[in-house]
Amino acid sequence: MRRDWDGLLPRTARLADESYLDFVTSFRARAVQQMYPMLEELGNAVVGREHPAGTAPGIAEIQRSLDALPLVRVWQRFMRSHQEMMWRRTRASIAAEADQWLAAMRDAEARGPGRLLYDPAFVVPDYARVEVHLQPGGYTDDPLGGPVFHYGTHVFYQGENAQDEQHVEMARKAAAPRDGAVRRVLDLACSIGQATVALKQRFPAAETWGIDVALPLLRYAHLRAAERGVDVNFQQALAEQMPFPDRHFDLVLSYILFHEIPWRITERVVPEVARVMRPGGTFCIYEFPNASGSLSPVAQFLIDYDSHDNCEPYSREFVRADFHGLLRDSGFDVAPGPKVANGFLQSIVATRR
Numbered sequence: 001m002r003r004d005w006d007g008l009l010p011r012t013a014r015l016a017d018e019s020y021l022d023f024v025t026s027f028r029a030r031a032v033q034q035m036y037p038m039l040e041e042l043g044n045a046v047v048g049r050e051h052p053a054g055t056a057p058g059i060a061e062i063q064r065s066l067d068a069l070p071l072v073r074v075w076q077r078f079m080r081s082h083q084e085m086m087w088r089r090t091r092a093s094i095a096a097e098a099d100q101w102l103a104a105m106r107d108a109e110a111r112g113p114g115r116l117l118y119d120p121a122f123v124v125p126d127y128a129r130v131e132v133h134l135q136p137g138g139y140t141d142d143p144l145g146g147p148v149f150h151y152g153t154h155v156f157y158q159g160e161n162a163q164d165e166q167h168v169e170m171a172r173k174a175a176a177p178r179d180g181a182v183r184r185v186l187d188l189a190c191s192i193g194q195a196t197v198a199l200k201q202r203f204p205a206a207e208t209w210g211i212d213v214a215l216p217l218l219r220y221a222h223l224r225a226a227e228r229g230v231d232v233n234f235q236q237a238l239a240e241q242m243p244f245p246d247r248h249f250d251l252v253l254s255y256i257l258f259h260e261i262p263w264r265i266t267e268r269v270v271p272e273v274a275r276v277m278r279p280g281g282t283f284c285i286y287e288f289p290n291a292s293g294s295l296s297p298v299a300q301f302l303i304d305y306d307s308h309d310n311c312e313p314y315s316r317e318f319v320r321a322d323f324h325g326l327l328r329d330s331g332f333d334v335a336p337g338p339k340v341a342n343g344f345l346q347s348i349v350a351t352r353r
């Protein structure tokens with residue numbers, strides 16, 4: 001019998017898994033909350049000394065300067081090891097109850113109030129099948145990917161999103177259109193639907209959709225929404241080719257999608273979002289920082305490390321691209337968005353002209 005849920009979070013199969021993953025969480029917290037700030041202070045000072053003001057070192061030069069710091073190597077080992085430990089134990093724990101998870105997701109498909117739509121002939125593009133963040137099977141190829149992603153990201157958020165708090169905050173702060181009319185809402189690349197549900201709770205009268213390329217995540221998203229009786233619809237679809245009419249949505253939210261897709265796909269997604277949005281509609285974006293903002297040398301190093309060692313193959317091209325320029329050229333006015341708990345992210349409100 002499953003150990004059920006802890007509020008919105010699934011319990012692991014055994015208490016021993018939970019204890020182990022609590023330890024991994026504290027391991028991660030040490031690397032993120034204690035070591036990284038030290039690294040920033042020391043690393044930016046070293047790079048600043050070796051590259052005087054006015055000269056902008058490239059990533060190879062930043063790496064050469066930082067390689068001299070033992071703390072950098074220790075931090076890298078911490079980051080990689082805790083990630084491997086987290087996925088291994090999370091996957092094993094969910095897999096111990098595979099039959100129950102798969103049956104629960106299958107049974108939920110017949111239940112509402114919302115719908116889960118997918119076409120069995122849908123073809124997942126190769127670029128979306130990489131094992132992002134080292135998740136086994138990636139987002140698309142592990143039938144247990146939904147609960148595995150959920151518990152894995154619980155560790156990633158260091159327990160600070162156990163009840164979807166960060167998604168609720170982003171949905172609550174998302175800028176509504178000036179005229180206040182919110183009839184249809186889209187959570188773009190919604191994964192397991194945490195923001196989708198939070199958006200529905202903020203705009204109860206709006207028809208609310210979440211789309212994603214990954215069916216295993218959507219199946220779990222639908223199970224969670226159905227368990228809570230929340231009327232949201234999920235559909236397997238590509239952000240660059242959406243199954244919606246022109247000018248359909250009043251508000252679109254995307255949370256950390258763009259650094260995870262190739263820039264050539266982003267160049268198709270942004271005009272596609274412009275197509276499905278009505279004039280005055282708001283596109284609320286929470287995303288990695290990029291060339292449109294300013295990144296410290298250590299932040300550039302972090303993103304480069306993450307791209308290479310944490311399987312984020314497309315983030316390097318995103319952080320160097322002119323994302324704000326693409327938004328403007330696609331028909332949006334671009335303004336800073338609300339600050340959220342995750343201060344690393346940039347927040348943008350792009351209003352459809």
Ligand SMILES: C[S@@+](CC[C@H](N)C(=O)[O-])C[C@H]1O[C@@H](n2cnc3c(N)ncnc32)[C@H](O)[C@@H]1O
Nearest residue numbers: 128139189190191212213214237238239255256
């Ligand atoms: C970092 S996750 C997004 C997290 C999610 N917004 C949340 O609230 O947790 C990136 C998501 O983008 C999805 N994705 C990647 N390429 C996509 C595409 N072309 N169209 C739709 N979804 C895509 C992945 O399946 C994954 O769920």
